[in-house]
Amino acid sequence: MRSSLARVFVGAAAVVGIAAGSLAGASASLAATQPAAQAAVSSPRISILAVNNLGLDTAHAKNWQSCLNAFGYNPGSFDGSLGPNSWSAAQRFLNANGYNAGAVDGSVGPNTIAALQRFLNAVGFNAGTVDGIAGPQTKGAFWNYNNTGC
Numbered sequence: 351m352r353s354s355l356a357r358v359f360v361g362a363a364a365v366v367g368i369a370a371g372s373l374a375g376a377s378a379s380l381a382a383t384q385p386a387a388q389a390a391v392s393s394p395r396i397s398i399l400a401v402n403n404l405g406l407d408t409a410h411a412k413n414w415q416s417c418l419n420a421f422g423y424n425p426g427s428f429d430g431s432l433g434p435n436s437w438s439a440a441q442r443f444l445n446a447n448g449y450n451a452g453a454v455d456g457s458v459g460p461n462t463i464a465a466l467q468r469f470l471n472a473v474g475f476n477a478g479t480v481d482g483i484a485g486p487q488t489k490g491a492f493w494n495y496n497n498t499g500c
Contacts, residue, residue: 401431402458404466405489410496411436417500418443437462444469463488470495 408430426435434456460482
């Protein structure tokens with residue numbers, strides 16, 4: 351009887367220990383995530399790091415960068431990755447030509463897409479309805495435009 355009673359106590363102690371360790375680990379992990387979230391929210395400057403080629407491969411994206419440069423809007427390096435510098439140049443180009451891309455922020459949002467659609471439609475590449483959504487027709491028109499040069 352003594353050994354079975356000892357087994358019960360040892361088993362119960364193990365369960366309590368595991369539960370306490372799990373709770374301690376859970377609270378420690380929750381505590382660790384809170385400051386990180388606060389730091390991200392309170393950060394004074396957020397940079398855009400995303401690349402959005404809108405379906406273009408590297409060669410076609412380099413063509414778009416080359417076109418922007420030829421139009422007088424410096425996209426930064428001609429690397430075939432349409433990041434914030436390329437999209438800021440595109441937004442400046444689209445705004446200067448009356449296509450209304452909105453704020454020049456290097457982000458590819460609905461205003462930029464709608465402006466790109468207006469531009470593509472105006473130069474004879476059917477981007478479809480101007481809706482600010484980079485769907486298959488818009489991406490296809492962008493591809494075709496960049497397949498022919500500027």
